[in-house]
Amino acid sequence: MIRERYDRKSLGAHAAWMLASAIVFVGTIVVPTATQADANAGLKIGLLMDFSGGSAEVLLDRQRGFELAIKHVNDGGGVNGLPVSVAVGDTTSDPESAVAEARRLIEVERVHAIVGPNSSAASLPIAEHVIGPEGVPTISFSATSPELTGVADNDFFFRVALSDVSQGPVLARVVREQGFDNVGLLYVDDAWGRGLADAFGSAWTGTIQSVAVGRDQAGFLSELGVAARGDAQALVVIAPGKMAKVMVREALDSGLFDRFAFGDAAKRPSLVRAIGGTRLGGMYGTGPATAPESAASAAWEADYVEEHGALPVRAYVKETYDATAALALAAQAAGQLEGAAIRNRLREIGSGPGIVVSAGPRGIADALRILAGGGAIDYEGASGSMDWDANGDLRRGHVGIWRFTLDERIEEVDAVPFKR
Secondary structure, three states: OOOOOOOOOEOOHHHHHHHOOOOOOOOOOEOOOHHHHHHHOOOEEEEEEOOOOOOHHHHHHHHHHHHHHHHHHHHOOOEOOEOOEEEEEEOOOOHHHHHHHHHHHHHOOOOOEEEOOOOHHHHHHHHHHHHHHHOOOEEEOOOOOHHHHHOOOOOOEEEOOOOHHHHHHHHHHHHHHOOOOEEEEEEEOOHHHHHHHHHHHHHOOOEEEEEEEOOOOOOOHHHHHHHOOOOOOEEEEEOOHHHHHHHHHHHHHHOOOOOEEEOHHHOOHHHHHHHOHHHHOOOEEEEEEOOOOOHHHHHHHHHHHHHHOOOOOOOOHHHHHHHHHHHHHHHHHHOOOOHHHHHHHHHHHHHOOOEEEEOOHHHHHHHHHHHHOOOOEEEEOOOOEOOEOOOOOEOEEEEEEEEEOOOOOEEEEEEEEEEO
16 A cells, blocks of 8 residues: 555545545545645656546556556655655546546646556547647557557657557457357447457458447447347457446347457456356457566566455556556656656666666666666566557557456466567
């Protein structure tokens, strides 16, 4: 838990109403006011997620990843000798509201950098209309749409999650390896859903019936009927956990499908528990993964277990930690809090040359000390390399293959390397 000046229960009135229905906070974080932050000249990082409409179990894990990074930075001496403070923003599921909330973090909360947003649909307008024009370095931990590669962001929007140009082919391979050559596909008609569906379709060599669905739909029987045409053998689901649960239940109850494969957003213990291990056990999906035998990942996992008792099984928690740590380390390397100065050091601290430092309390403390002394580092994150290209996309990483089990768990199966 984060100690000393940081009290999560005091995140402020704005954060309190956003999080009351989604997250039960434990531990300690205190957020100074904008005036205090200006007076102290300390780094302030905003966390921007869909607290109103997102999954509480997912939000809690990612919040913990963010907080753990803040704790490690502050325990290591802070940035430029001062503790890092935080502010929280709720994108909701509406892109216009997301843009307004990003503006609030910058103009009212006076943040110097942002972690998030979590969705591609929110990231696209925020990057183009807020982050780029305002010059605020921002790292999303889970926005994976290929559309973000070319977004007009003035080089201020980065990602620590691979673009779905990497996940789509792996998902197609997994489905083929299950013996299917004729599938239906339901995908959410937004930037993320379209991007992953297109990447899957481009790599798929069999027959496919693809059907887009609205994010606000309550039922999918009509679309399932279209996807099942032509004797489709399985249904590929590219939808968040709540929607995926309705899709799978309706597919089973109607008898249209009894075999499934899933994109990363359906990697939820709640999904297999709701449907049952006897129905979903042995069904595969894809998502982010860390490099096998990664020392950085192992160090981070040990500290996370010490803090919270068990590892998270949901996606993009390590990525949330790395996005937060990278912004803090870049600010330390810059020696100032101006947006372009922080942005200009992100690629340096992520790919070297410099002393290799790993995620975790010791690695972060060492990195801050080295940078404060004028040295250079190569940060190896808990989720993998922070080697960004000219578009703010990762040059390399891993795509995970996972499956639901009969006893209603999620089992990691493989990590497939990706390199541009």
